[in-house]
Amino acid sequence: MRRALIVFPLAGLIVLMSCNWGKKRIPLEPTVSITLVSSATVVTLGRSATITATVYDQSSQGAAWSISPLSFGTLSDETPTSVTYTAPTDFSTPTTITITATSITNPTITSSLQILASPLKVSLATFNGPLTPQTVNQGGQIGILAFVLNDVTSRGVTWSLSPPSGAGSLVSATPFGATYQAPTTVTGPTTVTLTAASVEDPTAIASVPFTVLPSGAGPNVVTINVDGGPVPGQLYPNAAFTSVTLCNPGSTTACQTVGGILVDTGSYGLRILQSQIPLLKLPKLVDNIGNTLQNCAAGVDGSYLWGPVSYADVYIGGEAASSVGGQTALNSVRVQVISSSNGPVPNGCSNGGAANLNTPLLLGANGILGIGPEPTDCTLSGINYCDGSVQPTPPNLYYSCPSLGCATTDSPIIVTKFQQVSNPIPLFSADRNGVILQLPLVSNPQAAVSGFMIFGIGTASNNQLGSATVFTLDSSDNFTTIYDGQTLTSSFIDSGSNALYFPSTLPPCDANSRFFCPSSPTGFSATNQGMTQGQTTVGFSVDSADNLFTTNPDDTAFSTLAGPNGTYNSCSGGGPSCTFVWGLPFFYGRSVYFAIDGQAAPFGAPNGPWWAY
Numbered sequence: 001m002r003r004a005l006i007v008f009p010l011a012g013l014i015v016l017m018s019c020n021w022g023k024k025r026i027p028l029e030p031t032v033s034i035t036l037v038s039s040a041t042v043v044t045l046g047r048s049a050t051i052t053a054t055v056y057d058q059s060s061q062g063a064a065w066s067i068s069p070l071s072f073g074t075l076s077d078e079t080p081t082s083v084t085y086t087a088p089t090d091f092s093t094p095t096t097i098t099i100t101a102t103s104i105t106n107p108t109i110t111s112s113l114q115i116l117a118s119p120l121k122v123s124l125a126t127f128n129g130p131l132t133p134q135t136v137n138q139g140g141q142i143g144i145l146a147f148v149l150n151d152v153t154s155r156g157v158t159w160s161l162s163p164p165s166g167a168g169s170l171v172s173a174t175p176f177g178a179t180y181q182a183p184t185t186v187t188g189p190t191t192v193t194l195t196a197a198s199v200e201d202p203t204a205i206a207s208v209p210f211t212v213l214p215s216g217a218g219p220n221v222v223t224i225n226v227d228g229g230p231v232p233g234q235l236y237p238n239a240a241f242t243s244v245t246l247c248n249p250g251s252t253t254a255c256q257t258v259g260g261i262l263v264d265t266g267s268y269g270l271r272i273l274q275s276q277i278p279l280l281k282l283p284k285l286v287d288n289i290g291n292t293l294q295n296c297a298a299g300v301d302g303s304y305l306w307g308p309v310s311y312a313d314v315y316i317g318g319e320a321a322s323s324v325g326g327q328t329a330l331n332s333v334r335v336q337v338i339s340s341s342n343g344p345v346p347n348g349c350s351n352g353g354a355a356n357l358n359t360p361l362l363l364g365a366n367g368i369l370g371i372g373p374e375p376t377d378c379t380l381s382g383i384n385y386c387d388g389s390v391q392p393t394p395p396n397l398y399y400s401c402p403s404l405g406c407a408t409t410d411s412p413i414i415v416t417k418f419q420q421v422s423n424p425i426p427l428f429s430a431d432r433n434g435v436i437l438q439l440p441l442v443s444n445p446q447a448a449v450s451g452f453m454i455f456g457i458g459t460a461s462n463n464q465l466g467s468a469t470v471f472t473l474d475s476s477d478n479f480t481t482i483y484d485g486q487t488l489t490s491s492f493i494d495s496g497s498n499a500l501y502f503p504s505t506l507p508p509c510d511a512n513s514r515f516f517c518p519s520s521p522t523g524f525s526a527t528n529q530g531m532t533q534g535q536t537t538v539g540f541s542v543d544s545a546d547n548l549f550t551t552n553p554d555d556t557a558f559s560t561l562a563g564p565n566g567t568y569n570s571c572s573g574g575g576p577s578c579t580f581v582w583g584l585p586f587f588y589g590r591s592v593y594f595a596i597d598g599q600a601a602p603f604g605a606p607n608g609p610w611w612a613y
Contacts, residue, residue, distance in 0.1 A: 156174070
């Protein structure tokens with residue numbers, strides 16, 4: 001009975017359909033709709049918002065983007081479903097920006113949203129310069145000043161601390177200043193973040209982290225973090241990062257603090273991605289006909305960094321290399337601003353390759369702080385190889401380029417030491433003769449570890465040489481490592497290398513061929529010898545990198561990571577086969593000292609350059 005009842009309606013439906021079969025069909029035009037969402041409704045000077053479009057479009061062509069007022073800021077990273085809006089870096093009037101998405105399939109269909117571009121910018125300072133990430137002892141104080149650029153109401157800021165409890169307190173807080181009072185007792189390094197928000201526009205904020213220590217803190221101490229780096233979703237193993245503040249020369253408010261800066265004792269000078277300092281206008285070095293001085297930093301793997309040499313006032317913790325206070329431009333740091341452009345680069349720099357590491361994703365960092373034992377990037381053991389004093393043909397480091405850019409056939413030029421990218425430490429006022437890196441012992445893989453970078457050697461109570469062994473260096477800033485019957489005469493210590501690299505018979509990994517993969521963790525020892533003094537034996541272990549990365553996918557600190565360098569038992573005349581690179585795993589559990597060439601030596605120690613641990 002149920003089956004019979006079902007049949008009749010179906011039969012009626014068939015009859016009805018057949019009655020309309022011969023009529024002309026009018027196809028409906030596909031409906032197109034666009035819905036927009038922005039990551040922010042207000043952006044301040046030089047800041048960005050990402051606009052995402054949900055497009056209902058049967059042809060799946062998405063949307064095209066436009067902006068009004070035209071040229072007030074920029075649109076970038078355009079796709080059919082998203083775009084990034086970046087506000088100008090210099091304007092004084094609040095401006096409403098309209099972002100419009102237009103259907104590519106049907107240009108009559110549009111959708112718009114508005115973003116307020118606010119000119120307000122909050123800056124924090126001390127009486128000596130910009131307020132920077134720094135350390136403070138328990139119970140200590142830091143005086144802070146607040147400035148709000150383009151705040152015609154002069155309402156100042158409100159203050160907050162994070163975490164809200166146990167972070168200390170703010171004393172004598174006003175809309176224009178406050179004193180940070182650290183907790184009276186901490187059991188270990190404790191991070192506290194101070195935030196100042198504009199009263200007129202609470203979206204305009206400035207935040208600075210402090211690290212409270214039980215003891216040993218000071219203006220010459222900053223934290224370094226092995227935490228995977230600044231790129232979301234991309235972990236950089238065994239790399240130490242810190243923060244650096246750059247300012248337009250002579251200014252204490254036109255500044256930007258950039259985190260994710262790789263700490264590298266194997267190079268010299270500060271190199272910063274152009275994309276990370278949009279609010280700064282750093283003056284470029286030019287010659288007498290207006291050409292720009294460009295710098296090249298090339299890696300042994302064919303990668304390179306390219307960009308103009310610029311002046312910047314640089315602050316790291318409480319240390320300053322600055323032209324503020326009557327100082328000259330020579331007190332500023334000559335930095336390399338790594339160009340975001342992918343224009344032509346001289347073949348002497350790029351070697352014909354395309355590995356231009358000019359984004360955070362490619363570099364794995366926002367910049368590099370080269371604090372090795374030399375004052376500039378063209379100096380070794382007191383000899384400057386770029387100023388024409390020892391060789392008429394300079395290395396491929398500096399180029400003179402017109403405003404249109406260099407050509408691939410351009411040749412390097414001779415430059416004075418005052419034009420070369422400079423290690424900022426020798427430009428500090430007091431703690432200028434070297435640096436100490438301290439990282440905790442890492443026995444097993446860890447998600448992250450924190451340590452310290454201490455400026456100066458023997459210049460304060462917290463940077464004494466103590467019983468560390470000093471290793472003097474040869475004319476190439478190397479010492480000798482004796483390992484597995486090999487005398488490796490071109491060895492060095494390098495925090496910018498994420499493993500120990502040396503010639504060995506250990507098998508390379510299948511998935512990660514840059515590293516070793518022994519069948520089980522294996523212990524070794526090597527003896528380090530200085531050029532004229534210093535000798536110790538170092539023990540270390542090597543584990544399978546493939547296993548380490550597979551079983552510890554969220555970790556970034558590995559003490560047993562090592563990889564091949566050169567050819568085993570074939571050292572002759574230098575090169576990779578003569579080199580043991582003591583990378584970041586060597587630093588775990590040690591205080592490692594780097595004395596800078598040409599600076600006053602600490603009491604009882606030889607003149608630099610040297611390493612000690």
